[in-house]
Amino acid sequence: xxxxxxxxxxxxxxxxxxxxxxxxxxxxxxxxxxxxxxxxxxxxxxxxxxxxxxxxxxxxxxxxxxxxxxxxxxxxxxxxxxxxxxxxxxxxxxxxxxxxxxxxxxxxxxxxxxxxxxxxxxxxxxxxxxxxxxxxxxxxxxxxxxxxxxxxxxxxxxxxxxxxxxxxxxxxxxxxxxxxxxxxxxxxxxxxxxxxxxxxxxxxxxxxxxxxxxxxxxxxxxxxxxxxxxxxxxxxxxxxxxxxxxxxxxxxxxxxxxxxxxxxxxxxxxxxxxxxxxxxxxxxxxxxxxxxxxxxxxxxxxxxxxxxxxxxxxxxx
Amino acid sequence: xxxxxxxxxxxxxxxxxxxxxxxxxxxxxxxxxxxxxxxxxxxxxxxxxxxxxxxxxxxxxxxxxxxxxxxxxxxxxxxxxxxxxxxxxxxxxxxxxxxxxxxxxxxxxxxxxxxxxxxxxxxxxxxxxxxxxxxxxxxxxxxxxxxxxxxxxxxxxxxxxxxxxxxxxxxxxxxxxxxxxxxxxxxxxxxxxxxxxxxxxxxxxxxxxxxxxxxxxxxxxxxxxxxxxxxxxxxxxxxxxxxxxxxxxxxxxxxxxxxxxxxxxxxxxxxxxxxxxxxxxxxxxxxxxxxxxxxxxxxxxxxxxxxxxxxxxxxxxxxxxxxxxxxxxxxxxxxxxxxxxxxxxxxxxxxxxxxxxxxxxxxxxxxxxxxxxxxxxxxxxxxxxxxxxxxxxxxxxxxxxxxxxxxxxxxxxxxxxxxxxxxxxxxxxxxxxxxxxxxxxxxxxxxxxxxxxxxxxxxxxxxxxxxxxxxxxxxxxxxxxxxxx
Numbered sequence: 001x002x003x004x005x006x007x008x009x010x011x012x013x014x015x016x017x018x019x020x021x022x023x024x025x026x027x028x029x030x031x032x033x034x035x036x037x038x039x040x041x042x043x044x045x046x047x048x049x050x051x052x053x054x055x056x057x058x059x060x061x062x063x064x065x066x067x068x069x070x071x072x073x074x075x076x077x078x079x080x081x082x083x084x085x086x087x088x089x090x091x092x093x094x095x096x097x098x099x100x101x102x103x104x105x106x107x108x109x110x111x112x113x114x115x116x117x118x119x120x121x122x123x124x125x126x127x128x129x130x131x132x133x134x135x136x137x138x139x140x141x142x143x144x145x146x147x148x149x150x151x152x153x154x155x156x157x158x159x160x161x162x163x164x165x166x167x168x169x170x171x172x173x174x175x176x177x178x179x180x181x182x183x184x185x186x187x188x189x190x191x192x193x194x195x196x197x198x199x200x201x202x203x204x205x206x207x208x209x210x211x212x213x214x215x216x217x218x219x220x221x222x223x224x225x226x227x228x229x230x231x232x233x234x235x236x237x238x239x240x241x242x243x244x245x246x247x248x249x250x251x252x253x254x255x256x257x258x259x260x261x262x263x264x265x266x267x268x269x270x271x272x273x274x275x276x277x278x279x280x281x282x283x284x285x286x287x288x289x290x291x292x293x294x295x296x297x298x299x300x301x302x303x304x305x306x307x308x309x310x311x312x313x314x315x316x317x
Numbered sequence: 318x319x320x321x322x323x324x325x326x327x328x329x330x331x332x333x334x335x336x337x338x339x340x341x342x343x344x345x346x347x348x349x350x351x352x353x354x355x356x357x358x359x360x361x362x363x364x365x366x367x368x369x370x371x372x373x374x375x376x377x378x379x380x381x382x383x384x385x386x387x388x389x390x391x392x393x394x395x396x397x398x399x400x401x402x403x404x405x406x407x408x409x410x411x412x413x414x415x416x417x418x419x420x421x422x423x424x425x426x427x428x429x430x431x432x433x434x435x436x437x438x439x440x441x442x443x444x445x446x447x448x449x450x451x452x453x454x455x456x457x458x459x460x461x462x463x464x465x466x467x468x469x470x471x472x473x474x475x476x477x478x479x480x481x482x483x484x485x486x487x488x489x490x491x492x493x494x495x496x497x498x499x500x501x502x503x504x505x506x507x508x509x510x511x512x513x514x515x516x517x518x519x520x521x522x523x524x525x526x527x528x529x530x531x532x533x534x535x536x537x538x539x540x541x542x543x544x545x546x547x548x549x550x551x552x553x554x555x556x557x558x559x560x561x562x563x564x565x566x567x568x569x570x571x572x573x574x575x576x577x578x579x580x581x582x583x584x585x586x587x588x589x590x591x592x593x594x595x596x597x598x599x600x601x602x603x604x605x606x607x608x609x610x611x612x613x614x615x616x617x618x619x620x621x622x623x624x625x626x627x628x629x630x631x632x633x634x635x636x637x638x639x640x641x642x643x644x645x646x647x648x649x650x651x652x653x654x655x656x657x658x659x660x661x662x663x664x665x666x667x668x669x670x671x672x673x674x675x676x677x678x679x680x681x682x683x684x685x686x687x688x689x690x691x692x693x694x695x696x697x698x699x700x701x702x703x704x705x706x707x708x709x710x711x712x713x714x715x716x717x718x719x720x721x722x723x724x725x726x727x728x729x730x731x732x733x734x735x736x737x738x739x740x741x742x743x744x745x746x747x748x749x750x751x752x753x754x755x756x757x758x759x760x761x762x763x764x765x766x767x768x769x770x771x772x773x774x775x776x777x778x779x780x781x782x783x784x785x786x787x788x789x790x791x792x793x794x795x796x797x798x799x800x801x802x
Contacts, residue, residue: 023549037506043599043608044506068608084506086543216599216609219504219545220733221514222591223573228582233575238735252582255686259584260610267608296534 001289002082005058012137013065014108015074016050022057024049024087030115031093031210031242034061035218037084038072039282045069046215046237048112049088050141059087062111062140068267075279081286089218090241093119098206099182101125102174103149104167104196106188107133110141112210113187117148125183126150130170132192136161168195181205186245190254197245207245211236214257228252328372328400340442341370348666352636355518355602358663359423359451364404367452371400373437373444381434382446388783390414392431392446399449408457409464411450416487417782419458419525422451424516425779426626426657458528465536469496474796477502477561479546479736482510483778484567484769484785486529489538491789497796500539500561502546507598510569512778514598515590517630519637520660523597547735552743556764563764563792566751567785570770571733575726576622580680585612585688589623589631589727596634615639617722620691622646622677624654628727629661632669635723643669644719648676648696648709674698676709678716680724690720730775740765750774757791758784763801766792 006018024034028049037044045067052059065074076082093116101120105113110131121127129149133139135158146152153170154162163170167188175181184207186196193209200207213225213236220238227236228249234240271278328335344360345351351358362370374396382392391410398407411418427433427447435443457463475498478485485501486509493499507513509526534540544550546568555561573588575581592611595601599609619640621632624647636643645664647654650673654661665671677691695715698707732749744752744761751760751767758766768784770776795801 023544027549041600041607043610084543086504086506086545087549089545089548216591216594217505217514219548219735220572222594223575223588224591226575226582233577233581235572238572249582252686255584256582258686259612263604263610263613267610299535 001286001293002085004076004078004080004082007076007078007080010062011107011133011140012135013074014062014138014140015065016060016062016111017073017076018058018060019082019085020057021059021085021087024085025052025057025059026054028052028059028088029092030095030119031112032088032090033112033241034059034085034087035089035215036073036082036086038069039083039285042072042083043069044084044216044218046089046212046218048108050111050114062108064108067264068271071268071271072278072282075275076282080283081290083286083289086218089237091239093185093208093242095119095123097124099125100128100180101183101185102128102130102171102181104130104171104184104186104188104192105132106167106192107131107138107140109188109210110145113185114141114144114148116185117145120183121148121150128174128181129153130155130167132156132167132170132188133161134158166195167192168199171196171199175199175203184208184245185210185242190250190257193245193248194250197248197250201246208242209245209248210241211243211248211253212241212257213237213253214259227256328374328376328397330372332375335373335375336437336441338369338373340373340445341366341448343445343448345663348663348668351519352667353639355637357522358519359448361455362445362448362452364402364452364456367399367404367449368402370445371396371449374400375436377436381436382431382444383434385429385434386414386431387777387779388414388786390431390450395453396444396446396449399453404453404456405460405462407449408453411453412466414786415450415779415782416490416786417483417529417778418450419454420483420512420521420529421779421782422447422449422454423521423525424777426777428658430779458525463532465532466490466494468494468536471498472496472796474498474562475500475560476792476796477555477559477564478567479552479564480504480510480567480569480769480771481508481530481540482512482567482569482769482781484569484781484788485510485565486533487782487785488565488567488768488789488792489533489785490536491786492792493533493536493538495789495793497793498539499537500541502544502550503540503542504545505598506542508540508542514594515627515630517593517597517634519633520630545735547739551739552736552762552765553740562796563766565758565785565788565792566736566760566765566767566771567769567781567788568733568736568771569781570730570775572731573726574729574731576677576728578677578679580682580688581726582686583680583682583688584686585721585723586680587612587723587725589621589627589725590730592631592725593627593634596638602634602638611638612723614723616641618642618644618720619723619725620644620646620677620719620721621725621727623727623729624649624656625727625729626656626660628725629656629664631725631727633660633664633667635725636667636669640723644672644721645669646672646675646677646691646693646719648674649706650674650698653706672719674709676711677724681718688722688724690718691724692716692718730770732771732774736771748774754791756787757794758788759791759795759801764795
């Protein structure tokens with residue numbers, strides 16, 4: 001069990017959680033992710049890591065409530081817990097001195113992009129951050145975006161905040177004005193990542209995209225998250241999640257991400273109708289689990305196990 | 318012929334009489350019923366039948382069954398105890414060499430192992446050793462008199478085990494008995510490795526795996542789930558930072574192989590690993606209770622590519638999920654199929670269609686990226702290849718399309734690279750499996766041992782368990798002597 005230390009809304013249906021997970025906090029690098037499971041009957045879903053504090057032993061996630069699991073998660077508060085959380089998974093972003101780096105993120109994708117932006121800036125790059133969102137309520141982490149970049153642009157589709165338009169408009173403006181980019185990272189909805197890639201890849205700009213494929217185990221064991229790069233098949237969980245945008249087959253990614261759409265919609269509808277009940281059930285399950293762990297610990301103590309000399313994570317037993 | 322040197326036994330029947338007893342059939346859930354549910358297929362022998370079955374044993378002086386067992390279970394002595402009605406004694410004897418008999422009694426390919434070496438089998442059907450093994454393990458469990466092995470006084474040494482599958486669990490039990498502190502790290506949220514994510518409920522109920530894990534826990538073995546060694550922590554950190562004196566790497570087979578044919582990214586195409594993990598680990602077969610989705614197979618045509626136990630598990634699972642047709646496609650002939658004989662028999666009874674000498678060349682899909690079928694070739698067997706089996710060659714002009722909404726690829730695995738890539742000084746072979754000594758299970762890295770599928774490539778539960786036990790011995794002697802060379 002992984003204790004939620006802090007939970008707060010940061011945007012429309014977007015919530016940020018600081019969670020106790022010392023092992024993950026110690027190893028997390030920019031670009032990596034976790035997989036969580038909220039309850040015994042729950043699914044495993046990948047979530048992005050926004051930051052980690054190794055000293056405090058915590059990681060911070062930002063999650064948009066889109067399906068059943070993320071909606072259930074959005075009902076949890078500080079003091080509640082995540083049943084299972086594993087990570088950090090995937091390869092970290094490749095941090096080098098590229099020159100000028102553009103980080104392009106869509107709404108909650110900003111969370112995933114922030115650690116990479118900071119690391120690129122620390123590595124001596126000039127970082128341009130372009131954050132796009134549908135409307136004002138979905139613009140998140142603006143202060144952090146500004147702090148992590150040398151130049152920051154906020155755009156909304158409806159013009160309710162910042163400039164009006166899509167991130168690609170800003171990207172085109174920058175390139176049109178003779179701006180030189182050496183590296184681009186795009187994190188967000190697939191159509192946005194594809195649109196970015198269509199602009200920058202033909203110019204020969206190294207462009208990476210962080211792919212949100214459907215995953216189960218996250219260790220390469222199931223192959224469900226396979227993505228097509230040219231003619232080659234790669235697993236997003238262990239070979240990614242970042243890939244060279246010029247090679248990614250975005251059509252395949254979009255199709256595959258829609259594989260369970262019907263079930264997902266049904267499941268979400270059912271959850272929305274029984275929300276209070278479901279949340280109460282989850283809290284009861286977490287409490288029972290905690291009790292079970294306590295009993296187990298007590299029983300094991302009776303076995304005269306020698307003194308604890310190892311680090312013990314909260315998931316122990 | 319009965320062995321003239323047979324030893325005197327508890328069995329008072331003359332050898333000739335023993336030969337007359339017919340092999341006790343394993344009672345099974347009706348094929349029609351089980352094709353629509355996930356209950357266990359085999360129901361288990363009762364004590365009368367088990368005793369009678371055991372009486373068929375000729376108690377050979379040189380028992381072929383023992384020679385043919387990868388871990389050298391003292392089969393003859395076990396069977397004799399069953400014959401004498403001492404079922405708990407038989408279970409204890411079994412546990413001397415095999416820590417997980419309730420599991421191996423269900424999943425071992427006995428026909429090529431113990432039962433393959435049985436003299437009775439030369440003329441008739443061999444003694445049903447696997448069924449007896451399962452019987453005594455289940456009897457012991459039901460009796461709740463399962464004795465936990467004695468644990469030696471603490472040595473002050475500690476061992477980290479990476480992976481809670483058959484290799485990891487058996488090593489954990491042995492090392493704990495020797496008095497070492499043992500902690501098992503598991504990447505998933507549930508313990509048991511392939512026993513819970515891979516092997517379906519109808520072949521190995523998860524409750525059995527849980528019980529074995531609980532026994533280890535009661536012995537004092539510690540478990541930590543949600544740790545991907547290589548990512549959450551490295552081998553070096555386990556030893557240097559967390560203070561483990563030795564590590565046993567038992568991470569299993571790893572990455573699923575695909576066919577490398579067009580259309581493999583279509584929706585509806587699964588690896589057998591993914592399909593089985595969704596159903597077994599994530600319980601997707603209980604769609605109204607569990608959240609993890611799976612393609613709704615009801616009324617659909619499902620094809621499964623491969624001829625091993627994993628492919629067989631997948632096709633039988635698809636059938637249970639309500640597939641209109643569940644077809645196994647294998648590029649060689651039935652004789653070459655590596656699957657256990659019992660699984661093939663059960664599958665046929667459940668209405669699985671076998672299309673042998675057939676190989677998919679392309680998966681076909683619609684404009685929205687959904688699978689509609691597979692373009693297949695008929696094959697014929699040509700010259701023997703490196704594996705000694707006759708190589709399948711496509712028959713010209715034999716192209717045909719099999720309609721399918723779901724295709725499951727179960728043709729083997731590659732080594733999972735997570736540990737190797739985060740441990741540069743760990744020697745691997747050309748296929749990236751970890752190199753380990755066949756007896757001590759030592760790797761090229763001091764203090765690190767490895768065994769099971771991550772060393773051998775995909776094999777069986779019993780071989781992995783055997784490797785776990787060898788590793789436990791190797792680790793124990795290393796911890797006692799401190800000598801690596």
